[in-house]
Amino acid sequence: xxxxxxxxxxxxxxxxxxxxxxxxxxxxxxxxxxxxxxxxxxxxxxxxxxxxxxxxxxxxxxxxxxxxxxxxxxxxxxxxxxxxxxxxxxxxxxxxxxxxxxxxxxxxxxxxxxxxxxxxxxxxxxxxxxxxxxxxxxxxxxxxxxxxxxxxxxxxxxxxxxxxxxxxxxxxxxxxxxxxxxxxxxxx
Amino acid sequence: xxxxxxxxxxxxxxxxxxxxxxxxxxxxxxxxxxxxxxxxxxxxxxxxxxxxxxxxxxxxxxxxxxxxxxxxxxxxxxxxxxxxxxxxxxxxxxxxxxxxxxxxxxxxxxxxxxxxxxxxxxxxxxxxxxxxxxxxxxxxxxxxxxxxxxxxxxxxxxxxxxxxxxxxxxxxxxxxxxxxxxxxxxxxxxxxxxxxxxxxxxxxx
Numbered sequence: 001x002x003x004x005x006x007x008x009x010x011x012x013x014x015x016x017x018x019x020x021x022x023x024x025x026x027x028x029x030x031x032x033x034x035x036x037x038x039x040x041x042x043x044x045x046x047x048x049x050x051x052x053x054x055x056x057x058x059x060x061x062x063x064x065x066x067x068x069x070x071x072x073x074x075x076x077x078x079x080x081x082x083x084x085x086x087x088x089x090x091x092x093x094x095x096x097x098x099x100x101x102x103x104x105x106x107x108x109x110x111x112x113x114x115x116x117x118x119x120x121x122x123x124x125x126x127x128x129x130x131x132x133x134x135x136x137x138x139x140x141x142x143x144x145x146x147x148x149x150x151x152x153x154x155x156x157x158x159x160x161x162x163x164x165x166x167x168x169x170x171x172x173x174x175x176x177x178x179x180x181x182x183x184x185x186x187x188x
Numbered sequence: 189x190x191x192x193x194x195x196x197x198x199x200x201x202x203x204x205x206x207x208x209x210x211x212x213x214x215x216x217x218x219x220x221x222x223x224x225x226x227x228x229x230x231x232x233x234x235x236x237x238x239x240x241x242x243x244x245x246x247x248x249x250x251x252x253x254x255x256x257x258x259x260x261x262x263x264x265x266x267x268x269x270x271x272x273x274x275x276x277x278x279x280x281x282x283x284x285x286x287x288x289x290x291x292x293x294x295x296x297x298x299x300x301x302x303x304x305x306x307x308x309x310x311x312x313x314x315x316x317x318x319x320x321x322x323x324x325x326x327x328x329x330x331x332x333x334x335x336x337x338x339x340x341x342x343x344x345x346x347x348x349x350x351x352x353x354x355x356x357x358x359x360x361x362x363x364x365x366x367x368x369x370x371x372x373x374x375x376x377x378x379x380x381x382x383x384x385x386x387x388x389x390x391x392x393x
Contacts, residue, residue, distance in 0.1 A: 020250050027248050027249060028247070031244050031247065031248045032243065035242070039242060057250075060250065121235065122238055122240075129236075129239075143201070165197075176231075182235065
């Protein structure tokens with residue numbers, strides 16, 4: 001993990017000097033994670049892909065503003081967060097960013113056409129996530145799926161650590177209740 | 189409600205200090221309720237992770253297009269700031285340049301303030317005219333002196349020549365008179381001798 005961080009920092013330094021190939025290599029390391037983060041935030045594959053491209057373009061254009069290359073991940077996700085919420089505002093000018101109603105990602109249960117996880121569980125998880133507020137869902141995604149520390153999540157969503165914890169723990173209580181029947185049937 | 193000394197969720201997500209973590213761990217070993225709570229958290233997380241990541245439908249990449257590249261100035265600037273050695277060299281170069289500029293532009297103390305540019309130009313023209321006049325006068329004076337000197341020398345040479353001619357004429361005159369005297373003496377001698385010879389012949393007859 002340390003070696004990877006050093007390599008990322010080296011790629012960032014090269015990209016800052018205009019080395020596009022170094023930046024493309026950096027993208028290849030992060031594009032899948034950023035895409036899945038955005039996919040679970042906006043709930044639409046096309047939007048998630050468009051936003052991912054915008055995120056990496058903006059990151060490249062602002063790479064010189066990144067003070068500490070070791071903080072690249074939260075910095076990149078901060079850009080992704082802003083892009084996603086900018087899209088929400090554009091789609092819902094009245095400010096209803098709390099209710100996003102992402103599409104059901106049934107296809108998430110399959111990889112290459114083969115069933116990997118029980119469809120019932122993935123549908124239940126997708127449904128339970130949709131019942132969370134946008135802030136709660138994003139916090140769950142950043143902590144459970146992306147593995148960020150609380151301080152990093154606070155930096156990404158621009159909120160205090162205490163708020164981040166509150167959102168996560170409330171969301172987990174809700175998810176526990178929503179997913180209990182599925183787990184009780186022994187699907188997990 | 190948890191009876192743990194610290195938040196079990198903080199413990200689960202490893203967000204406790206080391207001593208807090210140890211105390212909670214000891215408590216959980218003896219508290220079935222808290223163990224159940226931890227199991228529920230673990231079960232919820234496991235269920236959430238059943239939703240797998242998707243592959244990105246299209247790889248993202250940029251071409252080496254000038255539109256996306258920072259300008260040459262920015263690349264140079266970034267390269268400068270990314271390298272301590274380059275930055276140090278640039279600083280030293282700037283310091284050296286500043287010293288040179290300061291030494292060249294430092295005002296030199298002067299007795300009088302320099303005249304304005306326009307007055308200086310006029311003064312320069314005036315000085316130039318004066319110099320030209322002085323040079324012309326000096327040349328004229330030198331030519332006149334030279335001609336006068338040559339004329340005087342010619343006069344002196346002519347006078348010397350006349351004197352030499354007069355002397356030579358006088359010498360020739362004296363020599364001629366001496367020659368005439370000699371001729372007269374020879375003639376007188378011949379006359380005397382002739383007279384003596386005529387007297388003797390008469391006596392002999």
